Amino acid sequence: MLRFQPQLDRCPRCGAALKTRKTVERHPCTLHIGHFTAHETVLGCGCLKETTTFRSGELAGLVAPGCTFGFDVMVHAGEAALRRNLTADDTVAELARMNVTISAGEVRELVARFAVSLGIAHAEAAPRLRAHMGQAGGYVLHLDSTCKGSSTHLMTGLDELSGFVLLNAKIPSESEPEVSAFLRTVVQRFGVPLAVSCDMSKGILAAVATVLSESTPVFICHFHFLRDLGKDLLAEPYAMVRERLRHHGPKAELRRMQRGLREVVQTHSRQLGQLIRAAMAPDGKQGPVPPLPHDVLLGALVTSLLDSQHQGGGYGFPFDRPHLQFFRQAQIVLTAARSILRSVMMEPSHRKLFTLLTATLEPLCSDSGLAQAAEDIECRAREFDRLRAALRLAEADTRQGLNDDGAEVPMAVLRDRVECYCQSIRNNAALMDRKEFKAMLEQIDRHHDRLFAEPIRVKTPNGPRTIQPQRTNNILERFFRRIGSQVRKRTGQQPGEAFLDRLLPDFPLVANLDKPRYLDLLLDGCASLPERLSQLDQGTVNSTLARLRSPSTGITRPIRVRLREAAAPLRIVLFILRAVA
Numbered sequence: 001m002l003r004f005q006p007q008l009d010r011c012p013r014c015g016a017a018l019k020t021r022k023t024v025e026r027h028p029c030t031l032h033i034g035h036f037t038a039h040e041t042v043l044g045c046g047c048l049k050e051t052t053t054f055r056s057g058e059l060a061g062l063v064a065p066g067c068t069f070g071f072d073v074m075v076h077a078g079e080a081a082l083r084r085n086l087t088a089d090d091t092v093a094e095l096a097r098m099n100v101t102i103s104a105g106e107v108r109e110l111v112a113r114f115a116v117s118l119g120i121a122h123a124e125a126a127p128r129l130r131a132h133m134g135q136a137g138g139y140v141l142h143l144d145s146t147c148k149g150s151s152t153h154l155m156t157g158l159d160e161l162s163g164f165v166l167l168n169a170k171i172p173s174e175s176e177p178e179v180s181a182f183l184r185t186v187v188q189r190f191g192v193p194l195a196v197s198c199d200m201s202k203g204i205l206a207a208v209a210t211v212l213s214e215s216t217p218v219f220i221c222h223f224h225f226l227r228d229l230g231k232d233l234l235a236e237p238y239a240m241v242r243e244r245l246r247h248h249g250p251k252a253e254l255r256r257m258q259r260g261l262r263e264v265v266q267t268h269s270r271q272l273g274q275l276i277r278a279a280m281a282p283d284g285k286q287g288p289v290p291p292l293p294h295d296v297l298l299g300a301l302v303t304s305l306l307d308s309q310h311q312g313g314g315y316g317f318p319f320d321r322p323h324l325q326f327f328r329q330a331q332i333v334l335t336a337a338r339s340i341l342r343s344v345m346m347e348p349s350h351r352k353l354f355t356l357l358t359a360t361l362e363p364l365c366s367d368s369g370l371a372q373a374a375e376d377i378e379c380r381a382r383e384f385d386r387l388r389a390a391l392r393l394a395e396a397d398t399r400q401g402l403n404d405d406g407a408e409v410p411m412a413v414l415r416d417r418v419e420c421y422c423q424s425i426r427n428n429a430a431l432m433d434r435k436e437f438k439a440m441l442e443q444i445d446r447h448h449d450r451l452f453a454e455p456i457r458v459k460t461p462n463g464p465r466t467i468q469p470q471r472t473n474n475i476l477e478r479f480f481r482r483i484g485s486q487v488r489k490r491t492g493q494q495p496g497e498a499f500l501d502r503l504l505p506d507f508p509l510v511a512n513l514d515k516p517r518y519l520d521l522l523l524d525g526c527a528s529l530p531e532r533l534s535q536l537d538q539g540t541v542n543s544t545l546a547r548l549r550s551p552s553t554g555i556t557r558p559i560r561v562r563l564r565e566a567a568a569p570l571r572i573v574l575f576i577l578r579a580v581a
Contacts, residue, residue: 006054006056008043019043019044020041021044025040026040028067028070029063029068029101030062031072031076038059040055061534064541074113074530075529077110078113081107082111082486082510083513085489088107088108091104091107092104112545115509115510117533117541119505119544120541121533121536122509126190128521132521135461136465137194137458138193139161139164140194140196140197140456141157141159143155143198145171145174148500152501154503155168155174155178155179157182158475160197162517164515164518165509166189167186168507169185174204175203176202176203179207183208198220198221200221205218219471221472222451223404229387230384231318234377235318237374240373241327241377244367253360257298258302258303258306271296295349298357302333302357305329313399315394319394324374327370330361334361337357380436390414390418390420390421392407392417393407393472394406403474405470411454411455418451418452422441425441426441479508487499504548
């Protein structure tokens with residue numbers, strides 16, 4: 001048993017000796033002590049109210065009132081889950097080796113309490129963080145939110161220069177009032193940003209115009225701009241291609257053929273590789289072509305067709321156009337299969353397979369509407385790819401996927417390249433007769449100033465500085481993908497609607513703990529994170545945790561699901577009641 005008493009022995013009001021009000025026996029657990037019995041003496045004075053007592057500061061620094069596990073256990077559980085991606089069971093086993101007996105449910109509770117405590121400590125550290133960012137001249141705010149289906153949105157604000165996550169919030173939607181409230185909190189805590197970088201969300205752009213002055217530059221993400229513009233340009237004919245491919249439905253039969261030929265293709269994979277290398281060699285340098293069974297060649301053609309839809313750069317539509325690639329490869333494969341059938345003698349079983357392949361692909365390749373839509377896409381895509389090249393971003397010959405931040409080119413150079421591109425479109429009478437290219441030029445003109453805003457010049461304690469914000473908002477896109485990746489590592493499941501609805505908004509702040517300078521500012525002179533979190537008002541922690549866990553609608557999710565399932569029967573009943581009345 002360990003005994004704890006208040007550090008004071010005399011009343012700070014009247015100076016009289018404090019008297020014992022009560023003694024409390026608790027059974028807490030910490031990492032450096034383990035499970036122990038704490039005997040706490042609570043003191044008071046007659047000149048004070050009965051509710052005014054003096055308790056041991058030493059015990060309060062080890063474990064929060066009403067809690068069993070100490071602050072060091074809470075921090076260990078929180079970092080195990082949110083920084084090292086351990087499951088609750090793995091954390092239980094790890095703590096057991098440290099002589100801490102705990103359940104998986106208690107670990108999850110400690111993780112939630114850790115996240116809320118970190119959020120409160122982060123808010124209290126805002127003045128220090130603001131002063132630190134001021135040494136660099138200010139901060140560049142990146143704004144974005146993420147959601148799954150109909151879930152709530154997790155809104156995040158991040159400083160590009162320091163890499164600090166500044167604020168997180170759960171909002172119902174990315175509407176102007178919700179984003180404005182979020183942005184006001186950011187400005188209240190950290191001051192007016194040097195610039196704002198965001199996508200083309202109407203809610204975010206409206207909120208920025210409402211909360212910030214016109215002198216604050218707004219940088220539109222070039223990647224989001226390109227993606228939205230490309231979707232507007234290519235969506236109509238691409239939907240036609242997708243729909244016609246779905247109508248013909250060749251993939252099921254092709255996959256059956258691939259499965260049937262898989263074993264023979266694997267057996268002759270070496271000879272197949274030699275054949276491909278010989279075919280790709282420069283003219284006049286082909287080596288001997290190995291003999292290859294006809295069914296192996298057929299399996300290679302089918303595989304090349306099915307794999308054609310996975311040969312993009314990892315950017316997604318409209319940068320990658322897998323359905324168009326599939327259609328063009330189908331035309332090539334059909335031509336090759338027909339040529340082989342006409343000119344090569346083969347076994348009847350192999351000829352039957354080649355005939356089946358041509359019969360599968362002929363309806364698809366002879367579809368005039370599909371062919372016309374494919375030509376339209378390629379015409380539009382040529383101009384879209386030229387714009388990608390002008391912006392030096394997500395170019396067709398790169399494979400960086402969503403990690404592509406674009407080439408490091410001065411903004412003035414990019415502006416001139418895009419203006420030359422736009423002028424070339426205007427000089428082309430055939431393109432200017434088409435409404436989709438006129439709409440594309442109008443969109444570029446409308447966002448021109450936000451796309452090519454000048455670099456920011458600021459004064460710092462170390463002298464003047466020029467800041468060119470990143471021209472994409474991918475810093476936040478990668479941040480959200482990192483959260484999803486951590487969830488998959490920890491749970492083995494893809495985060496869905498229910499996960500985001502349950503997510504406490506301050507979880508993403510854990511990413512800041514990887515930055516030593518942030519940790520110094522957060523600790524504010526404390527020796528460790530458990531010591532800093534022990535100084536928080538635990539009543540505030542409890543009330544914040546309860547508020548965040550309460551459903552925003554006043555109705556828990558299971559009941560909302562039942563109401564949604566019962567909506568149709570309720571409508572029928574109401575209809576009958578109205579009819580009877």
